[in-house]
Amino acid sequence: MIKKTNLDFLKFGLLPQIRIGDFLLFILLLILSIGGMFYVYGGETNNGNRVIIEVNNIEQFNLPIDVDKVIDLRHLLVEIKDKKVRVKDADCQNKLCVKQGWIDRGSIICLPNRVVIIIKNIKNNHAVIDAISG
Numbered sequence: 001m002i003k004k005t006n007l008d009f010l011k012f013g014l015l016p017q018i019r020i021g022d023f024l025l026f027i028l029l030l031i032l033s034i035g036g037m038f039y040v041y042g043g044e045t046n047n048g049n050r051v052i053i054e055v056n057n058i059e060q061f062n063l064p065i066d067v068d069k070v071i072d073l074r075h076l077l078v079e080i081k082d083k084k085v086r087v088k089d090a091d092c093q094n095k096l097c098v099k100q101g102w103i104d105r106g107s108i109i110c111l112p113n114r115v116v117i118i119i120k121n122i123k124n125n126h127a128v129i130d131a132i133s134g
Contacts, residue, residue, distance in 0.1 A: 047105040048119035051085050053078060056114050065119060075113040085117055 053061040053071065061071060063080065070088070071078040076097070077089040084102040092112035100108050108117040 047083070048121040050120050050122045051080055052118045052120055054116045054118070073113075073115060076110060076115055078117060085119060087117070 049065055051061070051063045051065050052059060053063075053073070055073060060073070063069065063071075065080060065083050065085070068081045069079075071080070075091045076087055079086050079088045084104045085108065086102045087097040087100070087108055087110065090098050090110055090113065092110060097108050097110035097113075097115075103119065105119050107119065109115070
C-alpha cells in the first residue's frame with residue numbers, strides 16, 4: 001500500500017504552470033498590498049493637538065493635549081499628561097477603557113458611561129466652513 005502525502009501533486013506535474021504574466025501579477029498585487037499597509041498604518045505621524053471629551057454625544061471638553069490635567073467626569077477620571085491621554089479610573093464593571101492605557105492618537109470609548117475621548121488634529125480654533133455646513 002502506497003501512502004499518499006500532501007506533496008504528491010508535485011511529482012505528477014499536477015501543479016499548474018506559472019507563466020511570466022502570473023508572476024508579474026503576483027508581484028504587482030504584493031507591492032499594492034504592502035503599499036496599502038504603509039498608507040493605512042504608516043501615514044500621518046502628527047498625533048493630534050486637541051483632546052475632545054464627549055458625554056452622551058455632547059461635547060463637554062475641548063482641551064489642548066500639551067497641558068497636563070486631570071478631569072473628573074462623574075463616572076470617570078481622565079488624565080492628560082505628556083501629550084497622552086488615559087482613563088485613570090472608571091466605575092464601570094469591566095473597565096476596558098482603563099485597560100486601554102495611554103493613547104496619543106485615536107480614541108477611548110467607555111460604553112457603559114457613554115463617554116468618548118478623541119484626540120484630533122485641529123489646525124486652528126476657528127470653525128471651518130466646508131461644502132456641507134457652508
